[in-house]
Amino acid sequence: MRLIFNVPGTNLTYIINHKGERLSPKEKKEYRLETVRKLPRGFVPLHAVLLKNKKRGIAISGSSGSGKTTLAEILVNKFKYKLVANDFIVVWNQKGNLYASDLNSKENNRGKQKTKLTSVFFVSDKDKRDIYKQSENEFFEHFVGTLYPLDRNLLKKFEQEDVYRIIRALHICLGNKTSNKQRWAEIINSYYNSKKIARIGIIGIGTIGNTLLNLIIAKPWLRILNIISTDRKKLKGISLDLRSANPQVLVNISKTYRDLFNNSDLVVIAFNVKNEPLVVFGGERNMKIYSHAKVIWEISRSVRNSKYRGFLLVVTNPVDIMSWALYEFSNINDKGYRDWNGLYSNQVYGIGLGLDYKRMQVLENNPENNLELVGEHGENLTLCRVIDESKLSVMKNDKLLKLIKEYSPEIRKYTDRTIFGPVHEIYEVLQVIRKRSGEMRVSLLNDNGVVLGDVVKLQNGIISRKFEYKNNLQRKLESLEKVQRVYYKLLKKNGAGEFGGVKK
Template sequence: MIYYYKLENKILFSFHKHDGLNNISEKEARANKGNLYFLNKMDPMKSRRSFLVSDPSLLFINREGLRLLLLDDGDYSLNLPNWIIDRINNKSVISINTEYPNWQIALEEGPKDKWNVNTVALGDVGSTLLIGLRLLGGDCINRIGIYDRNENRSKRWLHEINQIRKTFNPKAFPPTEAITKKDLFNCHMLIFCASKGVPPVGSNIKDVRMIQFESNSEIIKEYARLARSSNFKGIFAVVSDPVDLLCKVAFLESNKDPDGNMDFKGLASNQIIGYGLGVMYGRACFYAEMSEDTLHFLEEGRIFGPHGEGLIVANSIKDYDEDISDYLTEKTLSANKVIRSFGFKPYVAPSLSSGALSIISTIKGEWFYGSSYMGGCYMGSKIRLIKGHIEVERLKLPAKLYERIKESYERLVTII
């Protein structure tokens, strides 16, 4: 049975009764042409506060996890009215988890116009990302706020970035302003680029990203707590390494009360997105272009997993080949070491591919590669943000590929 409700002019429906909500008829619900909100009940530690319902099967799940990647194209016409299925097909149904105490926030609509974005830390990555946003974000970014603990660094970039002008069109790029720490979360997206302890070029370290985990965890905890105290409702974008693990740290820390107990009153898991996979796609494309045997990746391939160990490059979804995929995965994972062998830190491509370009795609509602919450960990895949809610691409994945992805997923779940 389906129950229909109305709350603040929003139409809700559920398979469960919800005391305290205003009951309405199916006819009244159907007459409303706005978004529909489906109310579910799942453990908030293992599920998102809200997500876009991209196919009917997502209304019937009782837990979230890696199977979010698998397409279920079954016939649900006997379980749901056709008009609800039509709304799902039109990207107009959002699922909300009422086990989050502040679940009603998900009923609020996101920004309709250009976004205000703030960036934290202006080191190599943050400053390069800033350049990308300034040059490429004019049609979707209203303002860029910059913050760095080193005040002179903020002043430097305030001057430098605002002196980048297009001749005879001086206002073509979004204005940039220096902000204080208390204004960090006065925005639609907070971009976290802070990092500490990046190993110098020439150091013989197998996985640079994991070396940064402990120090960067302490930094992101501070900002996660600040997001909570600021009642931040936007996107908390994590660019610092290791991206996927830091996303989980931010989620956990933001949702602790003063006594350290989880109360889920901070950042919802779906508010946090990891931006590390865009460059892995870029690197895979770079190596795939070197041979006719791998060129098909550009049209048929996908990337899954974390930004680092556990990454899976799939040469093709429709014609998956383990050997070719393993080759592309190995080349992609070692690409940063190649740059280091030249005597340079590999930060330009990550800052632009994973950072600026993917962030702009997020704002525009375009597909990009990012890490989103899947039942206990942040897992990288093809996603997009529709009406302020994440849609995960769902595919008919080959069995062998899915097993590879599952191994990577289970490893991430056990780390934190």
């Protein structure tokens, strides 16, 4: 039997002589892979489904069984996409635009046309993050894995293609496979419906919250300011004062956390529980871990109820653990079971690593600008050296690390607390998120499901790591991850009956 495979919108046609009168799905896949081997320069294959609607065309790529077909069905049924191709596609660049089309038999492709491609989503089997960009190496390994059993040396030729590089720059990866595919579909939909940040919410009006309010009240992009605190009398006075500072900004005293989330594009969590017994799990910033976690649980209920899709900046200590708690708790229902109806990993950012980095710059003369910090804000920082502008390796300098950790206590020898450094760090991160582009040092969920500080780039609202880790740094961070998981287990165990607790 003579088979003809083609790619609509191109001149690509392949003739295959098939032994037999019927073609099984397995044989069809093998013939498609055979045509991939013959693709000329300028064309890149993807094991993907292709969908389109009136506004955009998207490809969803993944290995067999990764969930891409189920995700495509949800997008078709709930978000009105049309399925164009459901297994293999070819992508090319035409006059500055990416196009994709079905790699299929001529009979199945009858009437089909090329589709202008606006986004490429990869689905990951292992990564714990919900949405992110892969590194160059991660992207290639994923690309190879989806086209198994094709030889990786054969596929390396595509790395040299401009089309491949455009796809890599354009791609978005969906992880956290343990969540449901409905969540993936909603992440895609929310990515295309992002709003400008003009409404800010602040939880906690202590020294940090107050100073931040003063810093942003006169900004021309600010339209609405929502504030909440247990000190209602103080709130009233601050509200009156802020309105006189800028009558053009609407200042609201939120009655509940839910009211605040319903009316905010970005929320800063800067509360500090007073007069609570200290529960010390290790380190100064962890002294109120349990009492602060109880408040985070309460906040997470409102995040769920409001279906909040804005951003959250966590300043309350311990920053890394509270950021994890907010993300984790928001995805747990009131009975203590994880249902993944809460926050996405790219919504929560802990603030502190950037401040540690600036303090390092004060303490260390580094004209080469080749030092970085990663790890837990404050207590468990790791000093690194930048290698070849793309990788981080552990650097030994205990004296410098000690001085960085003692920076806050040194300030408090002369004044009540640190103010200006933390507040300006909050504002810098806020600005990067508001512009949806830039570099920042924040604590966020990593690929292993642990929140630690890292240097990241934000591109069109999607996070990617700036550096890859050398083996010595990878091992050190894996040890730190084990420590963090101990805290997580303590919160889950001690939280049962107090702030829900995790049962599954």
